[in-house]
Amino acid sequence: MSVPDDAVEVRARGWRTLAALHARIEQGLERVLQAEAGLSVVEHAVLCTLERQDGWHMRMQQLARAAALSPSATTRLVTRLEDRGLLVRVLCADDRRGIYTELTPAGRALVEAARPAYEDALEAELAAAGELDELAPLVDAIQRG
Numbered sequence: 001m002s003v004p005d006d007a008v009e010v011r012a013r014g015w016r017t018l019a020a021l022h023a024r025i026e027q028g029l030e031r032v033l034q035a036e037a038g039l040s041v042v043e044h045a046v047l048c049t050l051e052r053q054d055g056w057h058m059r060m061q062q063l064a065r066a067a068a069l070s071p072s073a074t075t076r077l078v079t080r081l082e083d084r085g086l087l088v089r090v091l092c093a094d095d096r097r098g099i100y101t102e103l104t105p106a107g108r109a110l111v112e113a114a115r116p117a118y119e120d121a122l123e124a125e126l127a128a129a130g131e132l133d134e135l136a137p138l139v140d141a142i143q144r145g
Helices: 006-037 041-051 060-067 071-083 105-130 136-144
Strands: 057-059 087-091 099-103
Touching: 006 041, 006 105, 006 136, 041 057, 041 060, 041 071, 041 087, 041 099, 041 105, 057 060, 060 071, 060 099, 071 087, 099 105, 105 136
Parallel strands: none
Antiparallel strands: 057 099, 087 099
8 A cells, every 4th residue: 555645646736727727728719719810729829939930930840849739730730721821831942851831921910910819818818717716826827927
């Protein structure tokens, strides 16, 4: 028979709290982004990641890591966004095996148009979560940055 490890339970409880907060915020953002911009949270994250890049492009493998997606899921997502005219794939000039994903002007415009709704939704979801005793300490930590 093993002795319970309180530290393990504390970490597990912390992880469950973080997962609960993440799920709550992601659901709220998903609703708003779909309604306002026709984007999923992960599509929005990819477009925002590209927007922050100098020259608005990244290698596919870098984008996969930044979006926390598998390479195949990233390829499918990029294809969907490319079909919508929001980004394009470009061969790397100095390494023909490399493929960049680049934000188009339409993609940049959509991200910019969605930004106020995204920021308002994030603020509202954090405020609502902050009202819950179990989530309030984590929300406070996030708000302090």
